[in-house]
Amino acid sequence: MAEVALQSVQVPAKSHAEGQQHPIKLYLVVWGWLFVLSTASYLVDYFQVQGYLRWFLILLFMILKAGLIVAIFMHMAWERLAMAYAILVPPVFVLVFAIMMVFESDYTLLSRMIFFGGGQ
Amino acid sequence: MMWIFLLSDTFIFGCFLLSYMTARMSTTVPWPNPSEVFALTIAGHHIPLILIAIMTFVLISSSGTMAMAVNFGYRRDRVKTAILMLVTAAFGAMFVGMQAFEWTKLIMEGVRPWGNPWGAEQFGASFFMITGFHGTHVTIGVIFLLIIARKVWRGDFDRERRGFFTSRKGNYEIVEITGLYWHFVDLVWVFIFAFFYLW
Numbered sequence: 404m405a406e407v408a409l410q411s412v413q414v415p416a417k418s419h420a421e422g423q424q425h426p427i428k429l430y431l432v433v434w435g436w437l438f439v440l441s442t443a444s445y446l447v448d449y450f451q452v453q454g455y456l457r458w459f460l461i462l463l464f465m466i467l468k469a470g471l472i473v474a475i476f477m478h479m480a481w482e483r484l485a486m487a488y489a490i491l492v493p494p495v496f497v498l499v500f501a502i503m504m505v506f507e508s509d510y511t512l513l514s515r516m517i518f519f520g521g522g523q
Numbered sequence: 524m525m526w527i528f529l530l531s532d533t534f535i536f537g538c539f540l541l542s543y544m545t546a547r548m549s550t551t552v553p554w555p556n557p558s559e560v561f562a563l564t565i566a567g568h569h570i571p572l573i574l575i576a577i578m579t580f581v582l583i584s585s586s587g588t589m590a591m592a593v594n595f596g597y598r599r600d601r602v603k604t605a606i607l608m609l610v611t612a613a614f615g616a617m618f619v620g621m622q623a624f625e626w627t628k629l630i631m632e633g634v635r636p637w638g639n640p641w642g643a644e645q646f647g648a649s650f651f652m653i654t655g656f657h658g659t660h661v662t663i664g665v666i667f668l669l670i671i672a673r674k675v676w677r678g679d680f681d682r683e684r685r686g687f688f689t690s691r692k693g694n695y696e697i698v699e700i701t702g703l704y705w706h707f708v709d710l711v712w713v714f715i716f717a718f719f720y721l722w
Contacts, residue, residue, distance in 0.1 A: 425594065427591060430591050431587070437583045441576070447721065464717070468713045469710055476706045477703055477706045489526075493533075497534065497537035500537070500538075504541050507549075508545045508548035508549035509548065512549045512551065515551050
């Protein structure tokens with residue numbers, strides 16, 4: 404019985420496969436937020452915020468913007484979870500690669516300073 | 524399929540940004556200050572990074588119009604979809620135009636892939652490769668948008684006209700696919716803006 408009930412719910416959803424139907428307002432709000440976040444990250448540079456606070460703010464605004472674009476504009480928030488994982492998890496390896504390259508470039512920098520004396 | 528392509532493209536741009544990070548971290552010469560390099564003097568005011576900020580707003584606006592085009596596509600509103608896609612393409616072309624201006628300015632100032640007047644030599648190579656690849660993506664996106672907007676305008680997806688390369692019936696899903704590509708281009712710019720221009 405439960406299956407039948409479930410099917411009767413799903414069938415209209417499927418035949419009505421016109422995809423994503425969201426109010427235009429949602430997109431306008433996200434658009435507005437993207438403007439605000441971009442302005443904020445520009446102001447970080449304009450007022451010459453430096454040091455760890457600068458890096459933190461840049462990364463924060465970047466992640467928020469990227470999240471909004473992927474989740475709302477690209478409709479990832481309404482995709483199946485399997486799909487979201489399949490697309491979002493592999494880029495994490497780029498971060499692993501980044502950590503490896505941080506060690507690598509520190510080593511290169513060290514050898515350049517030792518053998519070419521460039522850093523003195 | 525578009526998602527798979529975008530994932531592979533993520534790795535391409537990821538590797539570009541990684542190589543840029545490696546070059547910047549391992550050089551013994553100071554990196555040129557992007558805030559100064561990309562500053563413009565408008566009406567006597569020296570404004571840091573202003574062109575890049577405008578380019579960012581243009582690209583975000585194009586993403587906004589694209590998202591709405593996709594929405595009207597699902598509602599089968601032929602005219603609004605086509606117009607919003609054309610607006611998106613216009614914003615994209617504007618972005619590429621400003622990028623061409625920026626490249627011209629930097630080349631006139633002596634930036635080359637092998638050197639520049641302000642510091643680490645790798646700056647030019649990283650800049651031209653990363654923004655060049657991104658600009659190419661935007662250009663291809665504009666062409667893609669124009670082709671699909673024409674099909675929408677002609678009513679191909681209302682009459683389920685078959686595509687040129689495929690025997691499948693056309694439908695409005697292609698607008699969403701175009702949108703995915705376009706938002707991805709915007710997404711890449713978010714990362715380039717943060718890591719290359721602001722860092």
